[in-house]
Amino acid sequence: MSLSFLVPAFLAGLLAIGVPILIHLSRRQTQNQVPFPSLMFLRKIPHQTESRRRIHRWPLLLLRCAAIILIVLAFSRPFVETSSGTSPVPGTGDRELVVLVDRSYSMGVGDRWESAVAAATAAIDGLSGGDRGTVILFDANAESATESTTDRNVLRAAVRDAEPGARTTRYTPALRYAGRILAASPLPRHELVVISDFQRTGWDADAGEIATLRLPMGTTVTPIAVSDTSTAANVTVAGVEFAREMVEDRERVDIVGRLTAAGPVPEEVLVSLVVDGRTIETRPAQLDGGSASVRFNPLTLSASGSTRATLRIPDDALGLDNEFHFVLGSDQRVGALIVDGPGADAATSYFLERALAIGNDPGFRTQIRNVSDLQAADLAENSVVILNQAQLPSGAVGDRVREHVESGGGLVLVLGDNAPGSWPGVLPSVPGAVDRSGSGGMAIGYVDTGHPVFESFAGPRTGDFGAARVYRYRPLPDGGFPRVLARFGDGGPALAERPVGEGRVLVWASTLDGRWNDLTLQPVFLPFLHQLVKYAAGYTPPRSWMTIGEAIDVQQIVTAGEEFSMALTPGGDQIPLEPAVPLALEEVGFYELRDADAPDRALSFAVNVDPGEADLSAFDPEEMRTGLLAATEATAGTSGATLTLADRERQQSGWWYLVIAGFILLIAETLFSNRTSGKTRADPSPAR
């Protein structure tokens, strides 16, 4: 048990004790002036100054000094360190060693991994007696390869069996894990060995979290760098871009590969495009300024299924980033089924069809049916059903439409002359049309720019809905829909939405054929319609590749209604798929989803490494040591829990009692001083 101070600098205030001492030595003389007829005899008597400067009124002086001491101690924030809360004494006793070994894919460069294994083994060999050790392998995650053990063979085996992975480097999870192990250790000495190539990208990514790390007080941090700058040259296939277009019902894709380079790399690199396992084209890429792009001839995709493709460059120091895999789906367009009402003519869906025929990102695939001819099978290929001035069908077709919506599809009702139809709880009854043509029509007065349909119009000069004139509309009842996305100039709802099941229903209260309004003639019509259909379809851009380390929900990448029972990894392993359990992507290459009941049906997706790891530039390990030193100084371990000095002092709060005691002494000093001063004034110096 020992006394410590949180702010020991305040102890310098103890020098203030000299003030009352000086006052007691000096003020006594100035206060007690004794007139005397003549100093003739006193001057003749030899005496020493020290004897004249004797302290008087000792109790008052001691009272004042004690008050000052207590208040100074209070400001220094004292606390008692008990033996259970003290940090280990450095240099004595057994040692708890945690070895962090970087296994990110950058460790595969040159002989980095071999160096890391050797360094880790050397650190383990340094254990002796009752020392304990733990090996933690880390990349973006931290995994304990062993429990804390005194068996060095176990530790060596853990290091020997490890190998670099395909993930990126993150230091914080591993350091936090190590901190917990060290804090829980009962051993008096703590040591942390970090073996890594100390990639700058990983350290920068952790910059905001380093300050939150806590290591037990007295922990020795030893960073061991295994990076070799001579092998740092690396070219990476960082990504790929596509430009799709439909040519005679076949989709054609322009593929542009992007490359990045670091270190002394060659000026030109050959890039090969491999499609379904066959190299179909190789083009040179000129590395200029550390990056390059290479365009391949357009690739025409098959009418169905998906196409696996890979961009590949020759081997260099780091192999994993020399390939970039992606999958091109056969048809990425959004299917929209336009259902016209009875008596519709060609003009009824003209604007809809024409507007949806434009655009490639994504493209729209439209199909027009009359409500009287609508079949349940028509819904299969389309994500959105647009009832263009047609009632919701009754009977089996109507039920199919409802099922379609409830399972995630979209339904857009363009009311016009026709009532919405019957769907209790979803579609309210709508009265007859309101005619505003007599007053010259009205504008669309409000759009909800916070909604995905209108969010692209939130910025300035992104479209003016107020330019459109609306002459007739059917008044939707207020409260009939949970959310109104747009309103006419008179306040009536123009566009309303109701979620149903996993899908959604949107109702447009006028027409989209140019008869009841001129919105179709406005520049905003095309983007508005595209956004409306994409939102109704629940469209998300398809991902042509994933990044390793992700955990994906399979249901989000499969088409509605499709089910798969297992995933086949690039290495050939089979992973059974379970509902609500994400699939962790641990390998680079092409995964394949399959269903045991339908062996012919499969869905592929590609997984690549994070190209950020390809930047092999390193930081100074001393940065880490310094950062962790600060974390260590601000930390004290106690009973497995980590308490800072401030926390411990705050728990004890001894300063509060010192302040109270100090002020009590000051009050006593005031009373005592007044009493003695009054007595002194009333009592002349000579003793009668």
Added chain:
Amino acid sequence: MSSQALDRFLDPHVLARIDNLELLSRSVVGGFINGLHRSPFLGLSLDFAEHRAYMPGDDIRRIDWRLYARTDRYFVKEFEADTNANFVVLLDISSSMSYSGQGLSKLDYGRYLAACLTYLVREQRDRVGLMTFDNSVVDYVPASAKHLEIILHTLNRIRPGKGREGSLKDPLLRAADRLRRRGMVAVISDFYESPQAVMDAIKPLRARGHDLVVFHVLDRNEIEFPFVDAGEFEDLETGVQLPVNPRDLGDRYRTAMRDHLDELTRVFRENEIDYSRHDTSEPLDFALFDYLSVRQRLNRVR
């Protein structure tokens, strides 16, 4: 001077004691008050002293015609004059005299003493005078039978003050110059000078043939030094301050003071100067009694 001012100095109680003392002195001497002071000069008087030869310029009325008839020579009769003597009080009013430790200040005590002496002497029909001084003569009232009130007035308006340094030599020398006629001189002071310096200052008066009576006025604090607490002791004359711890210095001070008083007593005795020491806490008539006792002894010797 108003009667109130007179009453201030002539305390009836003090005067009553002095009257008793006067009666006592009369019974001892067997004469009246004016008979107590025998004049040192020869002059016109009823008591014949001697004859001397007539000198040109002598008053022919003083020629003893009977003796001329017997001797046929001119002789002049001289008588031992029982004249009024001069009595002058020299009062030290330096700042050190304004100290009051216990009871009256030394200055008040001194002027009360001066007033009583003057009054007493005037009752004896002697002429009275006064000189106050610090390091020089401040006020001087020549001796006269009519100057009692002036003297009392002068004593009354003495004000104590700081920074008034005292010195005996110069004022007493000037007093010796002014007091040409022999008489009685009473010196009232606290004598904060070395005994030799005091003696050197008084010698000129002595050389003029004056009968000297020295009253040494002190406060009891000056003698006993009863101080306990340390403090800055301030010299009332010079204003100089000196840190003093009485616990350390008290004994040595008292020893020094005692040696000083003993030495003063010795030098005054050796020079046949009446010396009496009084502290301000003593009744005033003690000093008067001492004075009359001394006078009585002197008359007896003479």
